[in-house]
Amino acid sequence: MTAQFEYSTLAHPQDIQQLGTIFEQCFISGLGGEEAYINLLGVENFRIIRESEQLIGGLATLDMGQWWGGVRVPMTGIAVVGIAPEYRGSGAAIALMQHTLKELYARGIPLSALYPAVQGLYRKVGYEQGGSWCNWEVATNTIQLREQPLPLQPVVPINHEVFHELYQQQARLTHGYLDRHPAIWERLIQPDEKETFYAYFIGTKEKPEGYILFSQYSKEDGTILRIKDWVILTAAAAQTFWSFLASHRSQIAQVRWRSSAIDSLTLLLPEQTAKLKNTMRWMLRLVDVVKALEMRGYPSGIQAELHLDILDNLLDANNGKFILSVANGRGEVTKGGKGELQLDIRELAPIYTSLFTPYHLQIAGKLHGTETAISAATQIFAGSSPWVADFF
Template sequence: MYRTYRYSPPASPGEAAIGAKIMAQSFVVAVEQEQTYVDTLGHDHLRLVRHGDDILGGLVLLPMGQWFGGQRVTMTGVGSVAIAPQGREQGAATFLMGAAVQEMAQAGVPISTLYPAVQRLYHQVGYGLGGTYCLWDIATAQIPEQRPSLDLYPLYPIALDPHQLLQVDRQLSWGQTHPGGLDRHPFLWQRLVNPGEGDSFAYGLGSSQSPQGYVIYRQNRDRYGPTTLTIQAWAAASQVAIASLWAFFAQHRSQIDRIQWTGGVVDPLAMALPEQRASLRSSTQWMTRIVTVETALAQRGYPHGLAVELHLDIQDPLVDTNQGRFVLTVRDGRGQVAPGGRGDLVVPIDALATLFTGLRSAQALRTLGRIDATPAAASLATVLFAGDSPWMADFF
């Protein structure tokens, strides 16, 4: 039975505290930790769902960016979706997420991305699978010994300046070579340099005048288990830069037993090793929603050297302005969208997300019955959205 719910930001710090408490209980973390999270982020990032006077749950909106086709697409991350146990399985989360999508659409947000604990919930409001997030691991003894060909210099004192890392990240245009990569929210940068437990270390590659990459990592000594170096974030401008990172990690081998990192199922760090010695420990998939069709398709990048039109017919029961026919015109690697056209490729909004990120090709989606398209439109869309397998190293 669906009840009548309301959606809004917290009206007072007290309401934000109730939301934080429900999130803490739902994610099995200390209330104080969750309260600090929502206070640091700002209560204007919080949304609550109510039934009558009761606050039943909430979520957090994180405005940032994500790279697709070599271009930054404005993206709102959704996190901490939580409903108090007494309010569950009655449609509260579906209402909350639906209202959040409509709010984002009204604000013109192009896309939204999240990590689903319950995939069905997000499918119902138009999110589709977007890319991978994998945990990789290798014994340091398995890394070939060599000297880094690029210098590494400490980015100290790290706790003072996440902005410095952000600048290096921007200078390298790391995301341009890495579909799905995050242009992090300042809170996520802050969390990288100040994780709350243990110390973070950060090194630049090359020189500060001409950075070739960076790495941020933590170390953990387990009295009874392996001592681990966990890479929290990295970027590298070239294969030489990646090889220098590996050589740097190998230099930790007298005390560090294992190196761990998060990346993609097709992972550039793992693939830079001469042998397939790294193990894929776990793999999950994030989901993306095309919130505003016109801006999402216009902000993404496309292959250069094409001048083509793709005629889409989009089905979006939740956001009226996305519903119907659109023509995507691609020229010089950029796209423009106008209403109308023949509707050669009929696509529900969740499948459009999977196509948009490049996780599945239009031809594969057609074979699976997820889209309905003329053979010519399916093969054109396959080319337009093709790229490396999308992945993200950050969890939020």
């Protein structure tokens, strides 16, 4: 690591303004009100890097959680990694990420996730593809579900806290879902310019079985109903969700929503008219291997042992041989073992999340393992396709 960079927290008003200016240039004002965004996330959650006392870049850390195998694992999201253009290529971004990861390890954080602008930078510090973020679209007139078993209750005024408990019920059962940072909730219910925003409980106010938050807007090619967030906990709620959307067909041309790459909601549609509009993959890093493996849940019927040999160029404590023993849905890690599955810390991420099977990672040349180890890892990390509904 080059010694010329100085890493610190964000404190002084002039630094906040300077970082806001860098973000504005990096993200082409994509954040909308950079200083307001910094204050929303909390000044204390930003990290900055200087060269010769000049502030040249920074990032945000969002402490939250992620659900793996039905258990919440603490995870820090990394957002808005920005370096002033005249300092790009100097190694500043890598130094900033290295310092941040060392700090997260010292704080005992097991996992970190981010959305990459370029994968190369983050792979160099141990991140790899972890799961999907997908936008779906369907023509409203093709939904064709009319039966609506549950009532819909408008939520006015819209206060995100009334949705938290329902959201957590769905999150617990959804591989990769976030235990959201408060700032993600805040931004979720902020309508964009020229958008009208609506919220409904699906079911009765006393016992809702889901909810839907959406906005409506017109584009040159027609009107769009954009679902910003949804929770569906029962079959009746799923049926009601679609029939409610179908009832908009006289005015709304398209419905858009976020879901998994393999969306089970679309199973209710009479034909395969829903299309994946766009998709990208977020990246995950195991910051503390022992904690990450011990804190998540595993399939309850499995009793197995996996002998790992891990290489981590940044965090020394993650290096070497480990035995993961899984029983009764929980894992225990001890040092040592035969090292039958050899891999870089990067490649542990898509195994951990079930994005790729160990077999496919071996075919891609990303790991080496004995047949026994590949088989054990496949059983231990079996899970549904991981996804996140939120971009951060």
